[in-house]
Amino acid sequence: MKQLLHLQREFFNTQQTKHVGYRKEHLKKLKLEIEKNEDLICDAIYADFKKPRFETILSETQFVLAELKTAINKIDRWAAPKKVSSTWANWPSSDYVYKEPYGTVLIIAPWNYPFQLVFAPLIGALAAGNTAVVKPSEHTPNTSKIIIKIIESVFSKEYVAVVEGDSTVSQQLLAERWDYIFFTGSTRVGQIVYESAAKHLTPVTLELGGKNPTIVDETANLKVTADRIAWGKFLNAGQTCIATDYIIAHQNIKEELIEQLKKAIIRFYGDTIETSKDFSRTVNKGHYEGLKKMLEGEEILFGGNTNDEDNYISPTLVNEPKRDSELMKGEIFGPILPILSYTTEDEIDNLISNYGKPLATYIFSNNKKFQDKIIANYSFGGGAINDTVIHIANKKLPFGGVGASGIGAYHGKMSFAIFSHAKAMLKKGTWLDIPLRYPPYTLPLKYAKKLKNLF
DSSP states (O other): OHHHHHHHHHHHTTTGGGSHHHHHHHHHHHHHHHHHTHHHHHHHHHHHHOOOHHHHIIIIIHHHHHHHHHHHHHHHHHHSOEEEOOOGGGOSEEEEEEEEEOSEEEEEOOSSSTTHHHHHHHHHHHHTTOEEEEEOOTTOHHHHHHHHHHHHHHOOTTTEEEOOOOHHHHHHHHTSOOSEEEEESOHHHHHHHHHHHHHTTOOEEEEOOOOOEEEEOTTSOHHHHHHHHHHHHHGGGGOOTTSOOEEEEETTTHHHHHHHHHHHHHHHHOSOGGGOTTOOOOSSHHHHHHHHHHTTTOEEEEOOOEETTTTEEOOEEEEOOOTTSHHHHSOOOSSEEEEEEESSHHHHHHHHGGGOOOSEEEEEOSOHHHHHHHHHHOOOSEEEESOSSGGGGOTTSOEEOOGGGEEOEESTHHHHHHTEEEEEEEEEOSSOOOGGGSSSOOSOHHHHTTGGGGO
16 A cells, blocks of 8 residues: 555656646546446446446436536636736735645545445546545445446556455555545544544545434425435435435324325335335345344334345334434434424424434425525535435535535535645736835834725
């Protein structure tokens, strides 16, 4: 690892990656390679946890290709120095912001979107002019192989390299001094990454998670609400960091919402969900067993079926779990959906306030005053009104958490921005030099106190 890091630093110091044409050339090659291997990518992810082909194309390959298209088309504009207005205090001058790469970047990716969450940040890192070392998840070995194939087809290892391995390898990587670290994963591991980065004062982006609430009031269209919650929740078998973690439904519409959710699940996956080609599996045995344990002692309204041989847990609705239950202690990250009720807005506050700042919050309501109040009163990474998950699809919206759900945001232009240092530069003329600032200071203090108007 030390040798690899040394190679990348030497390559970065050649200044090649600072040429926008060089970056664009490699991003175009990467785009062609992903397009060429799209079927193999789908096969690999299916082999890892039976992710439906449509979901892989939607949320993995096409998502990444869209990011690439944007970066290729906009990189010249993003990378160009930006002129900003000067101040009278610096007159005569021209002031600019230059975007420069940090250097050598470490990207640690999770298993739930094993292709997208490697390449989406990598595109930003490369567009900004960095070199990169990528650590894919050990829990999706088939996807890791296709990631290696694609990256080695496009990049030399001193430009972009893949390092495989378990948490021990991650720890070894984190022990080195990087110029930037981008991590996607759990809050618990995010704390370890942040602590490691702090030893070298390395800047970080942490894309974590949280216990994401979905609030449904009396004015919501319940069929549409159920369809959109069920789709967003059971996409990727609930293994999505911005999926609904629990529902808070008004008591007056709770029972009808539950019935609509049951109908939606059957409509989506059929009566025998285990045989559906449109429903993923839990990624590994450890995560599967943890989810099964969460269901112990709970009132299951729908689903709850499991298959130990296939890490299968059906879409499951749970009624009013206790606040101190395993199900409600932390992020579920699986196809289990608790449904809680409220009658007053104070009860909503009591529930949401237990869990810190989530990565996402969703509001199903046709009451604008209620919508605005939830948005204003609670801090969360992002969200949607009358839908779930899809805010991630707009590259003009920043994607990231707040507090324990993450640090920093990316996608589209923001991906370029987080991997770039904004360097301020002032270009001063020499044909005029007002001596007022030089000692000995002769300007009366009463006038000095008015100089704020010049800044």
